[in-house]
Amino acid sequence: MTTPAAIKAALRGDNALPLRPINQVMDLERLGAIHQSRLSFMRTLVRRIMRERWQIEPARFELDEQGYGTVVYEINTPNKLYSFVLFSDYLSPDERNDRVIATKWDLTMALVDGEVDDLYLEKLRQNVPKQEAGRVDARVFVLSRANRSARNFDYVVDQLANSKQPDVAQIAKVGYLYRTTAVYGSGKLGMADWEKVASRHADFARPFAAEMFVCLMLRNFSLLQAEHIAQHKAPESYNPMLPEIKRFFGIGNSTGLGMAPYLINHPLLINQWVEMRELALARVRVLGNINHRIQQQFPELLERCAVHTAETVTEDDWQTANNQQVLKDLDAIREHTRNGFDSWETLLQWSEKNCSLQGQEMLVSVMLELYPELVDDLEDYHTAEEFQDLDPIMPLQELKQVIEDRYQWALSFDFAAEGAKDTFWYRSEEKMEPRLGNARDEDGKDKEMALGVAYAVRRCYDQLSEYMAENPEHSTARFMVAQPKLRGIVRRIQSMNRCIYGDIQANLLDREILPMHLLRAKLAFFGVGKFDPRSKLWVRNTMFQGAPLLEDIGKTFNDDWFMPLAPQQQGEF
């Protein structure tokens, strides 16, 4: 068990651990290169479920032979009872659309506080299948929907109906039966606010824990539904799926631009996530003893990462090149440590000179994986009070110095250069979907979202310098009365200066900006794998592949589903 005081002492002051430098860690390209780790939210959630032995049982199971109908699971945790409510409806193939702007889905789901009686279920039935077009109350705290991966789903059903198992090679290509296309929490559509979830539902009081749980339940249901349909299709020849093959199924996810603004609009929270990951790394660098067990496990994990990466299927050239590079990096690390090694510090420094960003960050995830005793207790420190408070008494000279010290990266951009302000981020009138536009030939820049932090810092710095020429002795508060338009960015600069890591370092207005890095960063904190970009604006990925099944709860648990591999399959399937 760690404590806030111990964490503070490890991050700051005389006895601080050696953290990686800010400019290295907060570089957008590096953030976009990180991978799942022991601290990813899916991993921490599964650890909690397995260790606390949550009881998850169907309270209502009303599916027809085709798998359509209503299912309600009751979840008994050490603290409370929750209900997971799922509606399965027919969807014609031409209505199946992964975009946020879709209006119908194969499955719609809600996570609800307490038991669900007939009356409340009916209320949910009137609203949950409509998603954004419906309304729920504060008992509900996650809403989601999912679409079938039609080819995969039908194939699996046919195999099971014909006494066969799904071919693992096929699952390795698409490792899921359903893709979730949105998971809403934190007060959307009338649901409970995060403040309620964090203070009333202790089991889900970590960021995105409830949303991840719904994805886990969806993954479980997708397998159950496939078996249910197969069994009804051919009761004589039906064979249930083997557990090791079941575990290799995850849940698909499509993530588009909508996730990107979140990272910019929640800088204190993102900083907290980064601080915990970097603190975990620093602990391993200093305290991680390289004994016989580690010397044995390390190459095994590198091998696993290599196979997992090799099993990742994508049609995207950029991602394919990344994956190839990671494989080379992993080979190089293996070669470099073949005869043993005695210092993480030295190995990390070596990787920074000899591996790509993705390879370096893969090594970091492996290091964390090897030391649960140094890493896992940081899982409870991923929330942050998101107050961006103005420091009114700060002298302007100090404010200027803070910008020069902490935002040198922003001041280094030449905003007069060709393309430096060509991109603008805006909300479409279509479900307020976040989108990107090109300022040179598209309308809407006058309504852009305030995501250009680097440019805002530049303008603030210039106006501050001008103001200081006349009022050098003024405080920040006095400056704010005179320049109210800068209040937002000044507050942000001062707040992020109180953090170890601070803002993500990128010019989001640049013509060449790759939003994919933002998406990847957040998804890696969630714990997804198998990145498959479909364009530079959206990415498919797999969640919970390799995770324990619901039927594994209560059995032995070794928390070892990092970078899952396809199970070995014997004989004919």
Add this chain to the structure above:
Amino acid sequence: MHVSMIELKAALRRCFEATGYFVGNYEDAANMILWLEKHGLNGLSELERALPFIGEDSTKEASSVIYEDSTSAIIDSNGRSALNCIAASVDLAHAKALENGIATVTVHNCHNRMFILKALTDCGRRGISVAAYWQNGSQTVTEHTAAIKAGERYPSYSEATTTLSSNEEDKQALTIICSSRVDLTSSLQRSKGNQNARYISAKQVELNKEYSVDNGIDIDEALWAQINKIGEGVLVENNERSRQGAGGR
């Protein structure tokens, strides 16, 4: 209808962004309204009174400091809504109190002063005690005071109807007292002619918040529609090109 707190905040942010409030200010405005409503102090009623005028704020002069010394300042808000300018006045009082132990800032020509409560609460949370006093009304004058102790999370609030006659000077004025040394509390005196006095303790404010956290916010549908309608001003028209800007195929 029922909405969550974050939904209300997001809708208000869009509403004030579309109205011409700038970054930092539109968040403040949304937070001030939500804070009052969430804590049982009628933020949405205050908003309804303010809504017809918020569009004018962007055409008004910025606040100006018309007098200042080490422990006091007088600020002219030039007829703006507190939603748009009061946080900066509280910041100035805060800064002076940190420097000198106690400070007074008087604000003139400021509307919707009830919204100051969120800014006061932020000060309390950050270890500064603040009290505020203002009068309101043309026909019938009401008086109001709120205060929070250093380190606390909830303020107390009092209001009463008076028999005072209205004068132009006081009508849109507000006094802020801020201290880094003294815990300030405030309540209205039992002045002659005061009636309908209401005192809401910090504890009651906290209980109101707990209720909102559990249940969300109830809002009049017409007001909700109005907020969202104004907020549509930040949305960009949809076309095939813009659809591609979301990465769809």
